[in-house]
Structures are given as structure tokens and as C-alpha cells.
Amino acid sequence: MLELNGLTRRFGDLVAVDDVSFSVPPGGLTGFVGGNGAGKTTTMRMVMGVLAMHAGDVRWHGHRVTAADRRGFGYMPEERGLYPKQPIADQLVYLARLRGMDAAPARSQIVELLDRFGLGERVKEPLEKLSLGNQQRVQIVAALVPQPRLLILDEPFSGLDPTAIDAMTDLLREQADAGVPVVFSSHQLDLVDRLCDRLVVMARGRVVAEGTADQLRAGAPVRYRIRLGGDAGWVRELPGLQVDDVAGTEALVDVTAEGAEQELLTRAMERGPVHDFSRVVPRLSEIYREVTA
Template sequence: MLELHQISRSFSGTKVLDEVSFAVPRGALTGFVGANGAGKTTTMRIIMGLLSANSGHVSLDGKTLSTPTRPSFGYMPEERGLYPKQPIIDQLIYLGQLHSLSRATARERAMELLSRFGLEHRAKSKLESLSLGNQQRVQVAAALLHEPDVLVLDEPFSGLDPLAVDAMSSILADYAARGVPVLFSSHQLDLLDTLVDHLVIIQDGKIRANASAQDLRAAHTSRYQLSLGADAGWLRTEPGVEVIDLSGSNALVSFATVADSQRVLAHALSRGNVTEFAVHRPALADIYREIIA
């Protein structure tokens, strides 16, 4: 397990990380989300040793990370760091050799990864000749060449088309299934529901949530979706009812007690048709928006 312990960091007297603590479990995909400037990239750079923390430390399986440990990590920065005028396969082989792979092994792994992204036919092309989305695929391949023990990816889905998103999701799931801690940031909140097992939410340099997707949903399932045969505005005046969202005959509500829910259901039936009365399963994107509101 990768763990951050009370990491703080300031720039020019401004604190950008404030005692950040969370875990990235093995066997799970951990999403790291927050607005621009929330502290995601700074946190990832500290994990990788590219920045130092003013206080706190990072550990892997209980041992504080040191410089010799991090070369086994796979890192993809948000800013692309490959060479635009160099052939893709040449620079992937070069990067593999920097990780102590033989030239033959580096070529084999590079071609395998390019094939998974549908780019094997562009192996000899210069990077700059690819679309931005395909450049992103190559950047991810570079992070995976040496079969890392930990994966830290900053916006890996940025610019990818749906097929590439599927390929990326499959690759990350494969690594998680091997027991590799996988931490990735994303602004594409729709991916959270289908991909992440664990979610970390950061806002203004502070961790606002750090839990499994299952636990987060369980903490937000005290809501009900109602679809009525007529306008649902009367719910606003019902005792024991909190109206979270209301549009015409549809409402999202929470009840103070189970008795309140049964009373409101009976009242709704007496007023006409009830086409839906069900526990609302919240999307992780909705939970994120509520937490940072």
C-alpha cells in the first residue's frame, strides 16, 4: 500500500498542501479528484520525489520512500515530456534502457503497449505527427514500459477518444489486478462510476474524502427518487422531508425517519399515480460535487 502521512507544502509562503494523508490500496484503482489548483499535481510530484515536502512523508508497505525505491514507479506527468521530433519506438526503447531493460526487451514491451493502444503501425512515426490523443497514449506507454511496482498518472485520460479510454481503463485494471497501487487524477467525472474502486477528494490543499467507492455510496444512500403523476411541489411543505432536487413531477428527497417515508408514499398515492419510489444510488460525480460544495 502506498501511503501519504501528513504531507504539507508551501510555495512563497502560501500553503498548497495542508497535512495531506491518504492511502492507495493494492488491488484497487484510486481516483484523485479536485478542482484546478487543489493540490493534485503537487501531491503526485512529492510522491515521485520531484518535489520535497515541508513536513510529512510517503511510504510503501510501511517503509518510507527513498531515492533508490522510486525508479520502480511509473509516472505520467500532465505535461507531455517526450521528444516531438523523434520516432516513437526509438524514444520508448531509450526510456526502457534507462530502466535497465535490454534493447530487445524494451522494443518488445514498447510494441506490445503500442499494439494495445492501436498504434503499432505508427511505431516509426515522429511523435509530432500524431494527434494529441495518440501522443497521450504514447506517454502512457512510456510510463508502463518497465512494468512498474506503483503507478502515478496525472490526467491519463485527457484527450483520449472513447476507444482509447477503454484501452486505458483495461490496462490500469490489469495493473491493479496484479496488486500494483494505481493512483490517477482526472477531470472526467463520468469515469469515476465505471472505473474507480477508491476515491480521494482534495480541495484547497486538504483531503475532503478518502474512502472506497462502496463506502462513499453507502454514506449517501439515504435519498429517494420519486416520480409522480402530477407536480411534486407539495413535497416542499411536508414535515420530515428534505427536498434536494425537484423538477415538475420528479423529486430527489431524504426523509428524517422511515415512518416519514411511508407516510409520504401513502400521501403521494392518495394524490395520484406514483411511477417510482426507490432508493437513489448516487453517482460518485454527484458525491464529489456535494462534498466540495
């Protein structure tokens, strides 16, 4: 379990990260979303220790994170790259050795992972000979050897084609299922919605929402859509409902008093046919817009 407590970082007068606290539990994927300049990268850099924090602390299994702990974290920075001219296996072994692994086991793990990404034949080629998508695959291997105890990935999906996105998704799932806490940032909200067990939403340097997708949705208004045989204008008169929109035979309402939606249905059926009555589950992007507004 990784915990961030009151993390703060300033650049001159700008407070890039302001009192940020959240936790990343094991066994699930935590999505880290927010617009450009929201402070995601700065936060991740502070967790990895490449940027000093001005306040707060990062805890790993309850104690303040140490350099040795961080060596066990797999990290994929937003600004990423590897040595262009060195053979890919050699540089991955080098990076693994920097993180305290012996060369021989590192090499066999690396070759295995590269093989899985279809790069098994190319371990001796210099990185620059690979396409950008393949370079990105090599990059994720760098985060996975040695087997990380925590994965921190900054925009791991950017620049990937749909096939590579699927491969990356499987990989992250697999790591999470093996008990590794995984946190990754992304702009692709639908992807995050589909993939993540938990979400942390940042805006202007602060955490504006945190929790499972359902928890976040629970905070959103309970919304129903109704389609009738005749004009729906009468809906406005009912108590306990806030009407968002009425157009002809259709209405969209937020329930403000419990049970009001049942009253609405009863009244509607008394008046005539009801063609549609359904709960509207907001999409993540809508929640996102709401919490970051």
C-alpha cells in the same frame, strides 16, 4: 500499498498541499479528483520525488519510499512530452534503461505494447511525425515499461478521443487486475465514477473525501422521489422527512429519521394512487459538488 501521511507543500505563502493523507491499495483503481489548483499535481509530484515535501512522508509497503522504489513506479506527469526528433522505440528503450532495465528485454516489451496500440509499424519514426493522440499512447507505454509496481498518472485521459479513452481504460483495468495499485487524476467525473474502485477528492489543498463510491454516497442524504395522483403538498407535514422540493404531484424528500420513507409510502397509498416511488442515488458529480463546496 502506497500511503501518504500528512503531505504538505508550500509555495511562498500559499499552502498548495495541506496535510494530505490517503492510501492507494493494490488491485484497484483509485481516482484522484479535484478542481484546478486543488493540489493534485503537486501531491503526485511529491510522491514521485520530483518536488520536495515540506512535511509528511510517503510510504511504500510500510517503509519510507526510496529512489529505488520510485524507479519501479510508472509515472505519467501532467506536463508531459518526449524527445520530438528521436525514433519512438529508441527513446522508450532509453527511458526504460534509466529505470534499470536492460535494452533487449525493454525493446521487446515496448514493441509489443506499441503493437497493441497500432503503432507497431512506426517504431522507427521520430515522435514528431505522430499525431497528438498517438504521442499520448507512446507516453503511456513509457510508464508501462518496465512493468511498474505502482502507476501514477496525472490526467491520463486529457486529450484522448473516445476510442483512445476506451483503450486506456482497458489498460488501466488490466494493470489493476494484475495487482498493480493504480492512481490517476481526472476532471472527467463520470469517467472516474464508471472506472474507479476508490476515490480521493481534494479541494483547496486538502483531502475532503475518501473511500469507495458507495462509501461516499453513504455519507450523502438518503433521498426519495414520489409521484402521486393528486397534489403532494401534504408531504411537508410528515415527521422525519426534509422536503427538498415539491412541484404539483411530485416531491423530493430527504429521510432524516429511519423508516420515515415507509410511513410516507403508506400515507400516500391511503390518499390515492402512487405512480412512482424511488430511491435517488446521487451522481458522483453531485457528491463532488457537495464535498468540495
